Structures are given as structure tokens and as C-alpha cells.
Amino acid sequence: MTIERRITLVVFAYKQSGMIDAAIDSALAQVCEPIEIILSDDASPDDTYARMLAKAAAYQGPHQVVVRRNEKNLGINEHFNVVVQAAHGDLIVMMAGDDISLPDRVAHIAQAWDNSGQKLDLIASHLYDMNAEGEVLGVVHVDDLSQWHTVGDWVRHRPYIIGAAHAFTRRLFDHFGALQPHVAYEDQVNVLRALCAGGACTIDIPLVRYRRGGVSDRMRDFSGKHFLASVQRLNRIHVALHKQWLHDAQIAGCLDLVQRSTEKEYQRELFIQSLLESPNWYTRCQNTLRPSLVPLGWRVRKLIYLSWPGIAARIRYMQSASKQMRNGDRR
Secondary structure (H helix, E strand, C coil): CCCCCCEEEEEEECCCCCCHHHHHHHHHCCCCCCCEEEEEECCCCCCHHHHHHHHHHHCCCCCEEEEEECCCCCCHHHHHHHHHHHCCCCEEEEEECCCEECCCHHHHHHHHHHHCCCCCCEEEEEEEEECCCCCEEEEECCCCHHHCCCHHHHHHCCCCCCHHHCEEEHHHHHHHCCCCCCCCCHHHHHHHHHHCCCCEEEEEEEEEEEECCCHHHHCCCCCHHHHHHHHHHHHHHHHHHHHHHHHHHHHHCCHHHHHHHHHHHHHHHHHHHHHHHCCCHHHHHHHHHCCCCCCHHHHHHHHHHHHCHHHHHHHHHHHHHHHHHHCCCCC
16 A cells, blocks of 8 residues: 655665765655655666665665666766656655755755745755765855745846755646756756746755765866866756756746846857867857857857867866965865
């Protein structure tokens, strides 16, 4: 007999063998009403999935635990789409496989949702900043989403948010649909969606230990090849995000407003895309000199960086070294 649960907590994981146990333990330790907990692995090549199965088999408690695995690696956005569609809860709480949720996280989220009469479509919180070793370094404060009432507020100033501490309604996903290909910043998507629908709020306490490991290691590679690959990856993500914003704004009936407010930065990303897709120097120069909303000086700088990525990588290295010196890191 299946018992209906109105809240689903999803633990998304990929290649997180060394951290997934702590993440799952924190999910199973939620002190709240009985919920559905989905442990979802994106075809990890390590034993992440096996650890999920072991934790679920050993669990004895009030929550319903579901373990699933994608047959092949889907990436962030499609993994998100598949799992949300599989969730049974009306409210979906997000969690990464290398983070830790505090025991009362879901309870606080449920209370905030109920206090709004279940009107809110997105609920956020602050986070504890945690390094790769699990040491808490401080608190990361995000913006109070209750101060953003309309899309007009979003247009004037986009809130600072971190999706690792988000919960959103299933109806929000159903209304706007699945994320489009290459969208990796689902938090940026869901905030705009929520402001077009039932609104959002921020719980004024940290409820997640947010692990930041890995980013600094990637940034130590300052080769031209790595620089170009990084630009390609980020450009693909940013173009997809803008397309998603416009798609959702059209559904919500505020396309003109969102389009006007994002047009300049979208044109920058499209210009970078044109340089990356240009087969030769001549075509890149043509694209650079074509009339555009993007300032010519900015376009020329990007032309130089993407034509000679080794120069850009060297500049990035010097900027990083200067920052480390200012911060007292002389390694």
C-alpha cells in the first residue's frame, strides 16, 4: 500500500562516492512529517549508486525511500527533469549529493509553505559555507526573496540565490514544463518562474551545509585549451538560460518585459557563440564588425581572447595570482 506524501526530498548525485553517505544520512535524519526521499544517481562510474542502495536497505524509519539510477549519464538539466517527473510530492526539496541538510530543514520549509496557505512556489534559505573536508567556514546569506513581488522587481535587480537550498512546487514545473537542453542553472530558472506564479520567500536561517570543493582546483588550470573549453561550456549554459527565460516569460505573458531587460547580455552571449562557431579568422572579424548592441571595444577584446586563448589564460593566471597575494595566500 502506497501512502501519499506531500513533500519529496531529492538527493541528486554523480561521482560522489566519498561524500554521498553523509548526504544520505542527513536526508534520512529529517525530523518532520513522513516524506518521500528519492536518491538519484546519474550513471556514476564509481560506487555512488551501490552506497545509495546500501543506505536505503538499512533504513528503518517513517520516510519512504526510493533509489533510482539513469541508464546513461544525462547531465544536470535532464537528470533534473527526469527526477522531478518521477517525484510524487507537491513540494520538492533539492539537495546535492555532496551537501548536508540540517535535520529540521524540511520541517522549516513545510512550515513556511503552510504559512503562505501553500501559495508560494519557491522557498529558499541561507547556507553554511563548507569546504571539501567538511569544515564549516561561515554562513552564506542569500537575498530575501519575499522582497521580490513581481517580474518587474526581478527586472530591476535579480536576487542572489543558491539552488542547493531551494524547494519548489510540482505545479510550477508542470505549468512551465521541463528545462530545455543545456540549462544548468535551474535555480535561476525557478526564481523567475516563481515570481511569475505564486511567489517566493527565504527562510532567515541556514538549513544546508553547502560544499564548495572542486571549483578552486579547476581554476588552477590556466592553459589556453582549458580557457577555451571553459568559455565554450559557460557560453552554452548562458545561451540556454536566456532561451529558457524567454520561453517561460512567453508562457507567463511578460515576454516583452523580460526580453528588454536581458537583451544586452543575451546579445553578448550570442556574439561569443558566433566567435566560437566561426571557422576562421576572417569570419570572426566579420562577426565582430557587424552592427550590434554590444560595444565594439568589448567585441574586439573577446575576438582577441578567443583567437589567442593562451593570452587570455595568461591574463587569468595573473589576475588569480594577484588576488591570492591580496588575500595573503602566497603558495
